[in-house]
Amino acid sequence: MSQVSAALPVASGRETAREVWRLSRGHRLRLVTVGVLGVASTAVNLIPPIIIGFLVDRVRAGTADAGTVLVVAAAMVLSAILGAAGTAVTIVLATRVYHTILAGLREQLVRRAMTLPQHLVERAGTGDLISRTSDDVTAVADAAPAVIPALTVTAFTIVVSLGGLAALEWPYAVAFAVVLPVYVLVMRWYLRIGPRVYGAERAAMSARAQQILESQRGYATVLGLGLTEQRHRSVLDASWGVAVWTLRARVVQAMLSLRLNFGECLSLATVLVIGFVLIDSGASTVGAATAAMLLVLRLLGPINELVFVVDDLQSALASLSRMIGVATIPAEADEPAATAGAGVAVRLNDVAFRYGDGPRLFDNLVLDIPAGQRTAVVGSSGAGKTTLAAVIAGIHLPEDGTVARPGRTTLITQETHVFAGSLRDNLTLGAPAASDDDIQAALDATGAAGLLDLLPDGLNTTIGTGGYPLTDAQAQQLALTRLLLADPELAILDEATAEAGSTHAGLLDRAADAVLDGRTGLVIAHRLSQAATCDRIVVMEHGRIIENGTHDELVAAGGVYGELWSAWEAGRNMNNKAGRTGS
Structure with a gap:
């Protein structure tokens, strides 16, 4: 584990993943069920774009009638019901597993925090420990509403939709695949900047908690020595440190939005150009191009959502690493009681x-x-x-x-x-x-x-x-x-x-x-x-x-x-x- 100064340890990414995998023991069958339901419900949700493309081609050919419209409408309604039901069940199962694992980690964190060697807590400052058992736990728990739908549904939507594009007309899938590196570059940029900013923000919160705690505990001393203004400035400085890093985090989010908007424009333009070329050469139809555009539009939302969820995920992972850093401090860290000898x-x-x-x-x-x-x-x-x-x-x-x-x-x-x-x-x-x-x-x-x-x-x-x-x-x-x-x-x-x-x-x-x-x-x-x-x-x-x-x-x-x-x-x-x- 890496450790900054005298602070309590922070788990590395590999240590965090290993501990989460260990905590998932006993829940892995349910995780597999979540995956299967997620793929199935996402596949059902692909029906509306494809069937709309089918309807467009029938209308252009003059073979569409009331029965065709009724069949298309019924198929769309049925797919919407089945897709929504599958998505809801997927999210509920994923949420239950998520919070069960989080509850196990929280119990482990509290259990270890209560038995930590006092010299570790004193050296790091009790504010650090309090921040990890309060602010960080809250951050991980609050990430659930945003993270769970993205990781259980959005990822499946991207994978299945790309498969649908390839099945429809493979050039459309290739065209979109060419644009994917833009999103990869955006993610690389964000993952290089985001974790550092969020980690610094959490560390600033720990420093603020320590200053507030010291002022409260030493209230009588502060009044007796006339240190009120000094302690006030210390808390203000620590609070301003939190505000600075929070503002930096919001700037990162704004820059992320600009890059994602560029990716959206490039994706739509690429698919439109490929559709025009294919239709002009007779290799595709207007209905197929319409279905491809609808599939891409369905993809853009989930991709953006996934990227923005990574924003929440990075904040939660920074907190999760801090929690696991304390929860997995080995028992050997406790100094064994020695014996001094007879008498x-x-x-x-x-x-x-x-x-x-x-x-x-x-x-x-x-x-x-x-x-x-x-x-x-x-x-x-x-x-x-x-x-x-x-x-x-x-x-x-x-x-x-x-x-x-x-x-x-x-x-x-x-x-x-x-x-x-x-x-x-x-x-x-x-x-x-x-x-x-x-x-x-x-x-x-x-x-x-x-x-x-x-x-x-x-x-x-x-x-x-x-x-x-x-x-x-x-x-x-x-x-x-x-x-x-x-x-x-x-x-x-x-x-x-x-x-x-x-x-x-x-x-x-x-x-x-x-x-x-x-x-x-x-x-x-x-x-x-x-x-x-x-x-x-x-x-x-x-x-x-x-x-x-x-x-x-x-x-x-x-x-x-x-x-x-x-x-x-x-x-x-x-x-x-x-x-x-x-x-």
């Missing part, structure tokens, strides 16, 4: 990491986290704490070195998401087999049982978008309870209690203690009171571990942590005095 849950050995082409944030980082112990990571902003958590969780892959961690590792950050659905569904995402008793026990352990008393329908209450609104503290309690039910071997809390404010800090700290009890825990602490309760403390600075030990050991050593703790204690004492004075 050690996490082991980082000479780990190096950088973001993109930037400088290394970590270089030869070494860290062991003993099994069953709770380790806190502290340091100033930008020290590398969150990056360390992401590397241990497997969201980011190290550039060098190895990371060993338990197979069941769960990361919770301060960005807690509440899914639209019932409270029960939200809590059992990681433990679908959990019973209501299990949920109640977990809520009791995290101190969130009181939440049930506030919800009108208990566990069945709809929360999230359009449902009962939860406060930040309640959402974080939900996330911690969800983790407790999932029962991971390693729980990573990346400032998971930071958003609730000091009012609920104690409550959430107790919930975090319950979640980490009896399991290996890594806590990215923003309050030193959290770090003090952990078994070990790791102090980071500029991507390096500068201190490592227990709270008492580090305070006694009088190093960086000791200074941080002294400042923390002084600030807390000052706040306490201010509180007593105010009271």
Whole structure:
């Protein structure tokens, strides 16, 4: 698979065709039936032009009567009914097969998207994945009304009509065949330009989705840092990029129309000239020439329709290749969970990491986290704490070195998401087999049982978008309870209690203690009171571990942590005095 930059892979044409052929397994008999019905209904539709030519010759010879006209009219009506019925059945069968195959691909896409390694999604940007599972799926599905009639009926019409021309008078078929290279050249031009334009248009849509998503997710940061205008310009620039490529696509369509009009004029002129020559030499009749012209006119519409459908088809194929690119990412892309050895849950050995082409944030980082112990990571902003958590969780892959961690590792950050659905569904995402008793026990352990008393329908209450609104503290309690039910071997809390404010800090700290009890825990602490309760403390600075030990050991050593703790204690004492004075 080809891949642009850090984007998710895009399947090549051969890979796309191979995957569609695989998905068609079990539907191929119906596809053959579609082909047979398409040829038969198209052949029936050739009757009107031929019988009109027959009538013209009878009229010129003076042998036509009322019976001849009635026979011709009856034949035309019967052919129209049979042709329409055959065409309708062909389109219905083709549509059912198309959407069945598309449904299978969509399920495969969603299944693979939900199990993609997090580092792939983070590196490509979630906007890319969202665009493929929304915009691209819509583009492929919306192409059905235009693509299916063309590929199931129009192609048959072209093939059968050329055969009819050859059977009528072979020079007419030769004359039209001489013009076909014009359409071939038009198609070659379009296929050289169209896929690139539509692929760029889809990529621009992904970039726009990423900008919008980042602005929504970072809404609080955008407001807090006064970045509203900057983010507005970023979204506008990305949207303008989509508009530019969309306009280029429309220009390609206009140029395609001009070339097709030229092909039509050339086709009609060629057949007329050949008809005149044949009639003048006595090798054909006016009726045969009339039938040939009607057949050519029947051909021009389908040919133009097929070419314009290729326009829709190219857009759909660009989206289809992007969908298949994600759906067929091999399972080997998932990093297998390694074991760190007896008594050690996490082991980082000479780990190096950088973001993109930037400088290394970590270089030869070494860290062991003993099994069953709770380790806190502290340091100033930008020290590398969150990056360390992401590397241990497997969201980011190290550039060098190895990371060993338990197979069941769960990361919770301060960005807690509440899914639209019932409270029960939200809590059992990681433990679908959990019973209501299990949920109640977990809520009791995290101190969130009181939440049930506030919800009108208990566990069945709809929360999230359009449902009962939860406060930040309640959402974080939900996330911690969800983790407790999932029962991971390693729980990573990346400032998971930071958003609730000091009012609920104690409550959430107790919930975090319950979640980490009896399991290996890594806590990215923003309050030193959290770090003090952990078994070990790791102090980071500029991507390096500068201190490592227990709270008492580090305070006694009088190093960086000791200074941080002294400042923390002084600030807390000052706040306490201010509180007593105010009271």
